[in-house]
Amino acid sequence: MTRRLLLSYLSLMLLVLLALEVPFGFVYARSELSRFSHTAELGAVTLAGVCEERLEHGLVSDLPGLARGYARRTGSSVVVTDRNGIVLTDTVDASAAGRNLSAAPDIATALHEGPATGISDDLVPGRKVLFATVPGTSNDGVPCVVRSLYPLTPLAQRVQATWVVLALVALGALAVAALIGFAFARWITRPLRDLERATAQLADGSLTQPPAPDRGPPELRRLVASFTHTANRLQHLLHAQEAFASEASHQLKTPLTSLRLRLENFEPHLAPRAQASLNEAIGEVGRLSRMVQGLLALARLENAAITPETVDLDAVVADRAAIWTAFAGDQRVGITVAGPRAGTVWAVAGALEQIIDNLLSNALRVSPPGTTITLATVTAPADGGRTTALVELHVIDEGPGMSEADRARAFDRFWRASDAHHDGTGLGLPMVQRLTHASGGEVTLEAAPDGGLDAVVRLRPAQPARTRTLATAHRRIPPLLGHGATGSRTAAETVSRQDL
Secondary structure (H helix, E strand, C coil): CCHHHHHHHHHHHHHHHHHHHHHHHHHHHHHHHHHHHHHHHHHHHHHHHHHHHHHCCCCCCHHHHHHHHHHHHCCEEEEEEEECEEEEEEEECCCCCCCCCCCCCHHHHHHHCEEEEEEEEECCCCCEEEEEEEEEEEECCCEEEEEEEEEHHHHHHHHHHHHHHHHHHHHHHHHHHHHHHHHHHHHHHHHHHHHHHHHHHHCCCCCCCCCCCCCCHHHHHHHHHHHHHHHHHHHHHHHHHHHEEEEEEEEHHHHHHHHHHHHHHHHHHHHHHHHHHHHHHHHHHHHHHHHHHHHHCCCCCCCCCCEEEEEHHHHHHHHHHHHHHHHHHHCCCCCEEEECCCCCCCCCCCCCHHHHHHHHHHCCCCCCCCCEEEEEEEEEECCCCCCCCCEEEEECCCCCCCCCCHHHCCCCCCCCCCCCCCCCCCHHHHHHHHHHHCCEEEEEEECCCCCCCCEEEEEEEEECCCCCCCCEEEEEECCCCCCCCCCHHHHHHHHHHHHC
């Protein structure tokens, strides 16, 4: 912005200088030419009067001396003719005496008692000269004509020197304007630079260096004061929200856990007909616990300053598929990993694991026994809407799928399909969307080609996509029935129960 302000100052100054100096230069050149012409004409008139007087007394022999003296004093060349246009003397060419110049336009004009002044490049070959041709007047007509020729080089040099002075003045004025303008631009933009730095700090999560409130124009000072107040208020609110999330995470877990234990302790003392109500109450307490944990997780995620980093997508997919395979085997559902290797992508640390866990949890909840959940990686080429290729992770189930209207609302918090028969909290997909956006990607829900739902997570590759010739190759992990792989099963159950 400093450069733009400085450029605007210099442009305005340049326009002012051009508006003043260019007309002045042309006016000066015209006035110098007019003054030069008037001086030459007056000198020629004076010389013509002296020559006329010599001719009246028959002193023709004095004319060459008069002409040469005048030529030396004025730096010109002089031609004197008689009343018929016959050359009496020529200071440049002595042999021209006796030549008839009556046909020359300026001599003809003077012979008719009219002075002629102007610039011509025909009188002296190869050079422009200023000529002043005047008649000597008497009662008997025109006794003689004097033509004086002046070179224009001295006049041109004076005009050129004037233009040089004007240019130097303009450069000096521009230099002074540049210094003053730079100082003013820095003074004006310094609060804006401080605001930019403070905004970047605030976006990263904490304003450690607030902008100085005593710099720049009054308007920017008021803006800085308003921004600082707003930033401090926002930081206070964020800190209060973080403190609430931290305290609520501890304060709510303990009573909910205690409530569930107390309800379970009632079981031996209840009549059989009240058992169903007790189970429903325990289920609602569990659902409330998962909802609280989901809300707290979303609050912590939204308040945290997170930066994407490179993550090996293939390794994360293989790891999560291995963990969920044991749990899916209890429901007789298989998990398949398909597609070529995707390489590294940009994602927030730990986000891919949570994204895949949530999508697998949702897919497993709706998958009938004997079906398969597919984790497929695909490289999507650049198209008209984007300039770089993306890596797509597809989580495809063979369940009942979702209507287009339900898919449009699936990422709303607490939203659940009207025909849902599970105890989900409606926070899993919002968490997936938030983590994907924080990683610089996007997530959509699409209808699977063979029925079911296709959850598509698109992420930016950490390296240029290479042309892959490998066809879709399945790396199948067979479902494990029973209770093998105890550690993996426990981790999957934990994620499923949290329902994030």
